[in-house]
Amino acid sequence: MAIRNRKTKLKAVQALLKHQPPAINPLHWKERLEQLTGKDVDVCSFCGQKTLKTLGFIPQQWFPIGRSPPIQVQIITPEGEFIPFAT
Secondary structure, three states: OOHHHHHHHHHHHHHHHOOOOOOOOOOOHHHHHHHHHOOOOOOOOOOOOOOOOOOOOOOOOOOOOOOOOOOEEEEEOOOOOEEEEEO
């Protein structure tokens, strides 16, 4: 199973064992989660309306070992307003 021959040998072994690879699930992650749990992730758990929207993303940052500085993030609302966010 050397890296240079892995694909060809793997196909040969799968053919000998009559192995069928599992089907790829074409559903979106939200649909798959709803099938598994029965809950829609876009529905507000408090009011029950489909109003949840992504307002922004917090960037991932790498910090040196030790105490890391606080992250300063500004979230932009759909109206274009800036919301300061600090952790």
